Amino acid sequence: MPTLKTTAADMVAAARQRIDEIDTETLIAQQDDPDLVIVDIRDVRERHKTGHIPGSIHAPRGMIEFWVDPQSPYHKDVFAQEGKRYVFHCASGWRSALTVATLQDMGFNAAHLRDGFSDWVKQGGAVALPEK
Template sequence: MPLKKTAAEMVADARARIEEVEITDLIAQLDDPDLVVVDIRDIRERNRGFIPGSVHAPRGMVEFWVDPDSPYHKPVFAQEGKRYVFHCASGWRSALTVATLQDMGFAAAHLREGFSPWAAKGGPVQMPEPRD
């Protein structure tokens, strides 16, 4: 059965209606105390390196963590005056995520190219602490 809409079309539709942030712009803003960078990648991806100071919110839980009425709500998403920028590896999952959050009334942007080219463009990368 053919799909009504492909994943690529969904990403394109999302990107057409959300704010996209360039890597160089996000690098320049990393010291801003009002910026919250949110990494929605799988923990296995994050374990290969992440943006220092970023919050990890797995893609499957984001809507529930953002919703103050959800039993899974996380206070990091209830901070007044903060600017939230979500990212994944390539910008596809984060585009869909931010479009969904926008539909919920939560203001956010996403990193257009994602984390994959981050280090090559000068972005700092932190490695997780080794586990025993």
């Protein structure tokens, strides 16, 4: 196996030093804020299996940069809302940390849920389950 110059864990640690992180308790308290957009970047299969934060939008990790960029043919209007605060999350906070660091590099202001959806569930945050 080749030796990497940097590990995924190193990349996450570096991202976390320069992005805004929100703890689970704070996000639970802010969940009903109409100016808050919670963005779930987990794979659709994860959302289907474990549920999602009610009212969150789903934006697959592989499309984020394209959906956020107004110059992209894949742009989604949900990311062009004036006055909104965006908080991204994944299962444990790794993917969302990297995502928010990338978006910050693009000039898009966002934060991420530090400990992810798994901590959201652990701390009793509301979960919407998919219809069967």
